[in-house]
Amino acid sequence: MQQVGSLLVWIVLAFLVATWIALFARRLSPQKAGTLWGIVALPVLAFGLYLGLLWAPPDVLMGEVYRIMYVHFPSWIGTGAGYLTAFVCSLLYIRSRDLRFDSWASAGAEIGLVFNATGLITGSIWGRPTWGVWWTWDPRLTWTAIMAVTFAGYLVLRALMEDPEARARASSLVAIIGFATLPIVYFSVRWWRTLHQPQSSPETVDPQMVVALRTMMLAFLLIFGYLLTRRFALAQLRAEAELAALEPDELEMEAAGD
């Protein structure tokens, strides 16, 4: 089973890399890439759940409750992927002023926040039996909360601004500054004495746990990809609606301005 799992991890990883390259090279539309990722995500998720919940051995210290890890850690992979998308696409928007990058950035931020929420929820549930508390103002947890509030603020800001160009400019700055919280969250367990454990290494973890965790991480990345493309499609539809709502004379003025 371990060999099958390892092989599957490499095949799915190769598939993910190939489809992302095809997407960047414009050989694959976001819609088709999202559909492919969504279809592949279902069996990978089912297999990952089987590995994590039934096949991987219990932890020596925590027993069975450590299995929350298989949904907790992949949530942070989705969070990182979402906020990284928002950061990179905000930089690309500022450089090019192309509103498509703003659509990708807003999609990444929203989905990153959804995974941020599942990461906080599962972490809190895991904290109760292992630390004895649902929440504590530990540096890792506090910075994670600050990160979530920052990107929630990004979405609130976008909802409050009507002008597409001004909204894209302001929210890009928030995403770029907000992304600085991500490395702080990552390194917080090394920089400060925290209740949260530092990052584990595959060399110090049971190989069965590594395979189960990697499978779940890939499943969450595929789900992230599916959600990202659908949220991008929504942003594009809204941009079309905003353009259609502009009066013809406003369009003429904009064209004259260009």
Added chain:
Amino acid sequence: MTNGGYIVAAYGLTAIVLVGYLLSLWRRLTQARADLEAPDAE
């Protein structure tokens, strides 16, 4: 709560959040497409 209870709560709440978001996204997409295709009220 037992260990099993914590595991069920963590997986269950994650599923609720992700499926809830997915359904909300599909609903918003359907609405946005309908709004674009609808004839102008004016």
